[in-house]
Amino acid sequence: MTSQKWRKYLLWFANEHVEFRLPEIKSIASLFNINIRWIEKPNQHPYWVVELPSEKAARQIASRSVGLRSCMELWAQGKTEEELHKNVRSYPMELMKPYFKPELSFKIHVETFCNRQSQAEKVSKIESFSYLPLEGSVKLKNPDVCLQLLEYYGLDSNHIPEKPYKLFFGRWIADGQRDVITMLSLKTRKFIGNTSMDPQLSLYMANQALVQPGDLVLDPFVGTGSLLVAASHFGGYVLGSDIDFLMLHGKTRPTRIQPKKERDKDESICSNMLQYGKGSQYLDVIVADASLPLWRPSFKLDCIITDPPYGIREATERIGTTKNYQISNHHLEGHIPSKVEYGLHQIYQDLFQFAAQHLKMGGRLVCWIPVVRRDYSEDRLPMHPCFQLVANCEQVLTKFTSRRLLTLEKLHEPQEKYTGSDVNSLMGDFRAKFFQYGEEQRKKRKLRKMLATQAYRQREEKEANCRAQLEDRDSSSSER
Amino acid sequence: MKLLTHNMLTSKCLKGVNVGYPLGIVAKDIKVLETEFNSEFVLRIIPKLDWDTLWNAADSIGHSGDLPRTLCDDYENDVEFLKKAHHVLLEVEVINGELVCPESGRKFAINKGIPNMLLNEDEL
Numbered sequence A: 001m002t003s004q005k006w007r008k009y010l011l012w013f014a015n016e017h018v019e020f021r022l023p024e025i026k027s028i029a030s031l032f033n034i035n036i037r038w039i040e041k042p043n044q045h046p047y048w049v050v051e052l053p054s055e056k057a058a059r060q061i062a063s064r065s066v067g068l069r070s071c072m073e074l075w076a077q078g079k080t081e082e083e084l085h086k087n088v089r090s091y092p093m094e095l096m097k098p099y100f101k102p103e104l105s106f107k108i109h110v111e112t113f114c115n116r117q118s119q120a121e122k123v124s125k126i127e128s129f130s131y132l133p134l135e136g137s138v139k140l141k142n143p144d145v146c147l148q149l150l151e152y153y154g155l156d157s158n159h160i161p162e163k164p165y166k167l168f169f170g171r172w173i174a175d176g177q178r179d180v181i182t183m184l185s186l187k188t189r190k191f192i193g194n195t196s197m198d199p200q201l202s203l204y205m206a207n208q209a210l211v212q213p214g215d216l217v218l219d220p221f222v223g224t225g226s227l228l229v230a231a232s233h234f235g236g237y238v239l240g241s242d243i244d245f246l247m248l249h250g251k252t253r254p255t256r257i258q259p260k261k262e263r264d265k266d267e268s269i270c271s272n273m274l275q276y277g278k279g280s281q282y283l284d285v286i287v288a289d290a291s292l293p294l295w296r297p298s299f300k301l302d303c304i305i306t307d308p309p310y311g312i313r314e315a316t317e318r319i320g321t322t323k324n325y326q327i328s329n330h331h332l333e334g335h336i337p338s339k340v341e342y343g344l345h346q347i348y349q350d351l352f353q354f355a356a357q358h359l360k361m362g363g364r365l366v367c368w369i370p371v372v373r374r375d376y377s378e379d380r381l382p383m384h385p386c387f388q389l390v391a392n393c394e395q396v397l398t399k400f401t402s403r404r405l406l407t408l409e410k411l412h413e414p415q416e417k418y419t420g421s422d423v424n425s426l427m428g429d430f431r432a433k434f435f436q437y438g439e440e441q442r443k444k445r446k447l448r449k450m451l452a453t454q455a456y457r458q459r460e461e462k463e464a465n466c467r468a469q470l471e472d473r474d475s476s477s478s479e480r
Numbered sequence B: 001m002k003l004l005t006h007n008m009l010t011s012k013c014l015k016g017v018n019v020g021y022p023l024g025i026v027a028k029d030i031k032v033l034e035t036e037f038n039s040e041f042v043l044r045i046i047p048k049l050d051w052d053t054l055w056n057a058a059d060s061i062g063h064s065g066d067l068p069r070t071l072c073d074d075y076e077n078d079v080e081f082l083k084k085a086h087h088v089l090l091e092v093e094v095i096n097g098e099l100v101c102p103e104s105g106r107k108f109a110i111n112k113g114i115p116n117m118l119l120n121e122d123e124l
């Protein structure tokens, strides 16, 4: 019976991008068709206890998750050490025994969340499990069986309690993909710019998009191609387009902290792909304006992942003019087309329409959208009748702005050109508000600074007066 | 630019151009670079292709080799064929040259392998 294979697992997460956890795990589960039974409702804690149908399912989740630190088959938990050990002892021996065989090497690993421990402390903790009838030899590197003790000391590193809030013990199954974040670090990447998305968020996007080996993935605002790097990591074949000729040719000004005078000759999206051994999955990038048709109407993509221009770090432009004229032939060569403002609302409308046409059924569009936090509500997000909103995660940028990662799944083929509802003005004025609020903040800061300076001056004056009085008194007393 | 990409590109962005497909290719530099053969990817891409366009494009730049002119029915199990398709789709690259709109004759430059499909503002 397969139902007997269901076991409890502990998913242990990094304490970062908390909002992205659940959507990511759900996406991965749908990718591998895994049914997850939630023992507790997923919450803010960095650990979840779930039931999975097989160890394979646990491995599959770990093979894709960026938020996951590790996953273990959960044998016992407790609020105190005593309770934990009591529960380990009462875990069915027949479920543990297969891992205690003499031919299997093992180790016990102690991991703490939000606390550091000395080696001696760890050793004494390991020894506290000496009642387990482990028969194999100890092997610290790549043992056949790794048992794990996890201690959770809360989320507040400023107030670490004496004893952990919670302890877990079980058999380690696999680590998540945290290592990949380091492997794809922007610090060591050949070609980056000030729009490059950090690898962690890029990998989240690729997971949200359900990128699978052999998928065709497009980023129509590709910039330095950071999202394509993540998509190719999961086996995607990647295509990109961008309006910025210099960017795609690696000729924009370098943006590293200690900039070299010039970029290397071979800086490009393609060289990034080669750097990570994904050269074979690089298809092409094209200089093109996303507001205009480029592809054959029947061309279908598996995923679209993108970070459209918000007009804060980069211009939101498209080719166009408000004037009516023709460029004479002798001016044509080397003519740099003039550009007009490409409004945010229009960008998203075009993007959704594009995705509705070019995504396969069930394919996903994953994109960021900037919002003014105090104006935001979900019903004001731009929408399209062909899509269902699968996930919507906030990343706070400043006190008053954030960006949200939207995951949209295509449910219908487009019937006719959709002109969008103009109900939502959420997008229309983002840029204006961003700068307006920025201005307000600056004014506030200036005012605060002024007041602070005033207060400081007053205090100084007061102190000076005080000192003068004291000196007066001193001198008068000495006169006496 | 790979011929896979060429198979999907149009010049529909141009004012007055309805189909803009297939684009002509004027190849000044071509590079042939070996890439990893992934039969799964090739199998998934073939149904998306316009085979005539692929063959003609390859032929026009002198790289059709022994790629069949038409797609046979049971290509799925023909590994040799899939490898040929892989080669033409992913290993032959136009580095410098032009793409030509079939309706208007407008030329789009390809520099260092990157097609430039940008228009001037009076062409919209």
Ligand SMILES: C[S@@+](CC[C@H](N)C(=O)[O-])C[C@H]1O[C@@H](n2cnc3c(N)ncnc32)[C@H](O)[C@@H]1O
Residues within 6 Å of the ligand: A193, A195, A196, A197, A220, A221, A222, A223, A224, A225, A226, A227, A241, A242, A243, A244, A247, A288, A289, A290, A291, A306, A307, A308, A309, A310, A314, A315, A316, A317, A318, A319, A342
């Ligand atoms: C937020 S950035 C995306 C950055 C990208 N994720 C990266 O890894 O660098 C937005 C990009 O959109 C491009 N862009 C702006 N307007 C465009 C348009 N009308 N069509 C195509 N690309 C455009 C900009 O040149 C910029 O590279």
